[in-house]
Amino acid sequence: MVGALALDASTDSAGPSGAAPASARSGTDASQVLSSPTASATPTHDPAPSAKQKPLSASGSSASPIAPATTPAQTLVKGAASGSPIQKLFATGSEVPSDKKLLDIFNPNSSLVLVNKTHQLSPLKYAPKDLRAPAVATGSQEPGALRAEAAAAAERMFTAAAAQGVNLTLMSSYRSYDTQFNLYNSYVAKKGAAAADTTSARPGFSEHQTGLAIDIGDAAAGSACDFTSCFAGNPAAQWVAAHAHDHGFVVRYVPGAELKTGYLAEPWHLRYLGVGAAQDMKVRGIASYEEYLGLPGSPGYK
Numbered sequence: 001m002v003g004a005l006a007l008d009a010s011t012d013s014a015g016p017s018g019a020a021p022a023s024a025r026s027g028t029d030a031s032q033v034l035s036s037p038t039a040s041a042t043p044t045h046d047p048a049p050s051a052k053q054k055p056l057s058a059s060g061s062s063a064s065p066i067a068p069a070t071t072p073a074q075t076l077v078k079g080a081a082s083g084s085p086i087q088k089l090f091a092t093g094s095e096v097p098s099d100k101k102l103l104d105i106f107n108p109n110s111s112l113v114l115v116n117k118t119h120q121l122s123p124l125k126y127a128p129k130d131l132r133a134p135a136v137a138t139g140s141q142e143p144g145a146l147r148a149e150a151a152a153a154a155e156r157m158f159t160a161a162a163a164q165g166v167n168l169t170l171m172s173s174y175r176s177y178d179t180q181f182n183l184y185n186s187y188v189a190k191k192g193a194a195a196a197d198t199t200s201a202r203p204g205f206s207e208h209q210t211g212l213a214i215d216i217g218d219a220a221a222g223s224a225c226d227f228t229s230c231f232a233g234n235p236a237a238q239w240v241a242a243h244a245h246d247h248g249f250v251v252r253y254v255p256g257a258e259l260k261t262g263y264l265a266e267p268w269h270l271r272y273l274g275v276g277a278a279q280d281m282k283v284r285g286i287a288s289y290e291e292y293l294g295l296p297g298s299p300g301y302k
């Protein structure tokens with residue numbers, strides 16, 4: 001399937017203005033709806049601590065209050081499955097943000113927020129309040145902005161890549177609900193909703209609306225592979241695949257994880273999760289954020 005469509009519905013396609021040269025991105029960013037009726041990304045809210053506790057007597061009498069002092073808090077990341085890799089990371093305590101409200105995959109202000117075809121942003125029209133344009137090389141007319149933390153991380157990442165001779169460019173970043181609304185509907189007008197869903201993300205369902213996602217280009221390689229599967233062969237793609245995690249970003253849609261993410265591979269689309277989570281995901285060799293959270297895949301819209 002590679003090669004056919006490489007759409008990033010998340011939306012990379014089209015530029016922010018919605019008037020993107022679709023031609024240039026044919027096959028781009030439009031993630032496909034990877035069929036599957038089993039759209040069930042219902043987060044499992046941690047049930048009970050599964051720490052091995054001493055069997056309290058077979059009598060089974062409830063035994064409530066015996067909570068070993070050593071048992072780590074179980075609801076570290078709201079929405080993540082109990083025992084999931086991300087829970088294990090935060091259980092160590094070293095990466096826990098000072099503001100615990102940010103340990104919440106439903107919180108759009110958290111760098112851990114989960115956005116996919118079954119996890120829309122809430123509120124649907126969420127707009128970050130701390131957007132700024134990162135001071136990095138750009139490769140499009142509307143490279144956009146990022147949330148402050150992600151912008152600073154992107155600057156560090158672009159600088160690190162340049163130091164190794166790889167010239168990343170910023171193609172696209174934040175896209176508002178309205179921008180995505182117009183973009184999505186322009187596709188609907190052209191080819192109908194079903195087809196639009198294969199080429200453009202629905203508003204409220206794009207990671208780009210979080211201000212934590214970027215699409216990159218490669219200044220040295222030219223634009224021929226921008227937003228298409230052959231971008232994977234460019235030095236920029238290879239560099240970010242190997243190093244983005246050290247700057248808090250992950251390549252969000254990788255080959256083989258399509259049924260988890262709902263998107264075909266997009267070697268140009270990076271998502272900021274914060275250094276702790278991004279590095280941990282990389283070290284554990286986990287391909288998708290959904291798996292890292294211990295959640296079911298999100299192959300299509302509900």
Ligand SMILES: [Zn+2]
Nearest residue numbers: 010012215269
């Ligand atoms: Zn993207």
